[in-house]
Amino acid sequence: MKLILNTTEALIYVIDLENNEIIYANTKCIEEFGNVIGKTCYKVLQKDKECLCEFCPLAEIENPLEYLLETIFEWENKNSLNNKHYLFKDRIILWENNKKVQLKTAIDITKQKKIEEKILELAHYDELTKLPNRVLFKEYLQRAMKRSGRTSEYNALLFIDLDNFKIINDTLGHTIGDKVLVEVAQRIKNSVRENDIVGRIGGDEFVVLIDINEKNIKLIEEKLIAITEKILYSVKSAYGVIKNDLRISASIGIKFFNNDDFSIVELMEHADIAMYKAKLNGKNTFCFSSHF
Structure with a gap:
């Protein structure tokens, strides 16, 4: 024995x-x-x-x-x-x-747990930037919507699309493009607070869930404008991996909410529409959603 x-x-x-x-x-x-x-x-x-x-x-x-x-x-x-x-x-x-x-x-x-963690990471995180992907971000958004429904306090969704990023990929190649995306992800994270959630939902599209927890509309707009302008300034700054005069910027759509009356799909669509309005207004800017 x-x-x-x-x-x-x-x-x-x-x-x-x-x-x-x-x-x-x-x-x-x-x-x-x-x-x-x-x-x-x-x-x-x-x-x-x-x-x-x-x-x-x-x-x-x-x-x-x-x-x-x-x-x-x-x-x-x-x-x-x-x-x-x-x-x-x-x-x-x-x-x-x-x-x-x-x-x-x-x-x-230990080996099995590492495999489980890797599978979970692949299922919920963007492989390139390590940010939450569309699936995980929607889970965060769903929780925020339910919380807002209980408290009537506002939170906000930012929909961010990079301007002229296709030119970077076409001119400098996808390797440089990927490096830029990783840098953009880090810059956006550095521009928001620790309790805000930044995600990448595909291509050059990023989303941010802003934890405002505020009821005063004027204060909400002031906070969101300050955060959004910080993101815009950070994204348009020069990138070390881009060795010529090419520049990128961002267009941002903002949708704030204080209930769960909208579905997640509708909420993201409203922020997406606001983002396209920002592009029509000359890019490198933001626009609030008109849907309430």
């Missing part, structure tokens, strides 16, 4: 429920965390812990000895010492001298 336990890739160890002391650990556990036998579990298996970890099943009740024999727990956790993700299967059993213990088996699932 010891040979089997010490050749498995799983971490196997036993915790005394009376004092949280580790009374057995297999070779794999000792390789990962050192000689932990005889030591308090949370002090040697986690970083800077002086009490039971809040995510551990043993912390769910005041006295773990009250758990019934053969109680099983399955859970996941990222370890604070080695940053690995583990899948745990714990069982309450009787050990030597009828001591009630927790037998723990932990499997390293």
Whole structure:
């Protein structure tokens, strides 16, 4: 039995429920965390812990000895010492001298978690700029609309389209164009506040969800104009990767809302229409939506 336990890739160890002391650990556990036998579990298996970890099943009740024999727990956790993700299967059993213990088996699932995170990233984030994509941005927008519906406070949607970007792609190539898009994304993020959401929904189109939380229309317009002008100024500034006289700017449509009367599609359409009006007005400017 010891040979089997010490050749498995799983971490196997036993915790005394009376004092949280580790009374057995297999070779794999000792390789990962050192000689932990005889030591308090949370002090040697986690970083800077002086009490039971809040995510551990043993912390769910005041006295773990009250758990019934053969109680099983399955859970996941990222370890604070080695940053690995583990899948745990714990069982309450009787050990030597009828001591009630927790037998723990932990499997390293770090590679699987990284794959899951990559899949999630591809599904919700723009691969080039790392900004939220259309799918994730709509989720943020939906939450903001519901919040506004409850509070009657305004938020705003900015629809941003780059002016003359096609010329950059056609003249300098898509590699330079991509570098410009990455720089534009960063400039827009730097122009808004930390709690505002910037997304890229395709091509040279960006969107921003402005968290205003204000009811006074005049103050709202003043705030939005200040933010929008900051974005316009930042986007039109020179780019190091563009070595000639080519310049880009942005046209911005603004739609603010304080309820969820419109659908997401309608809200984005209104901001999009306002953006096209800004282009008709000479580009490098903004326009408020006339839909209320």
